[in-house]
Amino acid sequence: MEIACEKVWHESSNYVDGTVAPELRLAMDEHIKTCRRCASVIDGMRNIVTLYGDERMAELPAGFSQRLRSKLEANMPQTRRRFFGWGLAFAASVLVAGGIELARYRNYQPPDASPKLGRREAKPVPPDLDVVVADDGKLFHLAACSLIIDRNTIRKMKARDALQLGCRPCPRCLNQYI
Numbered sequence: 001m002e003i004a005c006e007k008v009w010h011e012s013s014n015y016v017d018g019t020v021a022p023e024l025r026l027a028m029d030e031h032i033k034t035c036r037r038c039a040s041v042i043d044g045m046r047n048i049v050t051l052y053g054d055e056r057m058a059e060l061p062a063g064f065s066q067r068l069r070s071k072l073e074a075n076m077p078q079t080r081r082r083f084f085g086w087g088l089a090f091a092a093s094v095l096v097a098g099g100i101e102l103a104r105y106r107n108y109q110p111p112d113a114s115p116k117l118g119r120r121e122a123k124p125v126p127p128d129l130d131v132v133v134a135d136d137g138k139l140f141h142l143a144a145c146s147l148i149i150d151r152n153t154i155r156k157m158k159a160r161d162a163l164q165l166g167c168r169p170c171p172r173c174l175n176q177y178i
Helices: 005-017 022-034 037-055 063-073 079-106 158-163
Strands: 128-134 139-141 154-158
Touching: 005 022, 005 037, 079 139, 128 158, 139 158, 154 158
Parallel strands: none
Antiparallel strands: 128 139, 128 154
C-alpha cells in the first residue's frame, strides 16, 4: 500500500504512540525507509516524546534566567523606545506650534480699510440702481450676474427697495459696494 507524506505527518503522533492500525503501520514503515523527510519527522516526534516523558527535571544554573533576559533585551530592536521618543517630540512640536498660532490669533487685528494698505473703501449702493432679486433670495444682483440660479423667479426693482427688504449686494457683480 502506497502512502503519501502528508498522511505520515498526520499520523506521526499515533505512529510513535503505537496506536495506528497494523496495515497503516506497515505502510508507514515502508515509506519511512525510503523518505528522509518523513523519517526526520518521526525521529523528531520520538525525541519530543522522550524529552517530555522523562521525569527528571533539568536544573538550570543559578542566575541563568537573569542572564538570558539581559541578553535578550540587549539583542531586541529598540523600535518601541525610538517610536516613543519620536512621538514625544512630535507632540511637543504640535503644542509649540499650537501655542504660537493661539498667540497670533489673540493678537489678530483686522486689516485697516484705508486706501494706503491697498484696500479700497466701499461706496454706497446708488439707491436708483436697477437690480434683480430672486423670490427667496437674500442678495440683489445686476441683471447679467452669473450667480443668479433661477431666472424665472427674479423681480426687477430699485436698489433702495432691495435694501429695505433686507437683501445685500451680490459679492460678484456688486463687489464695489461691499
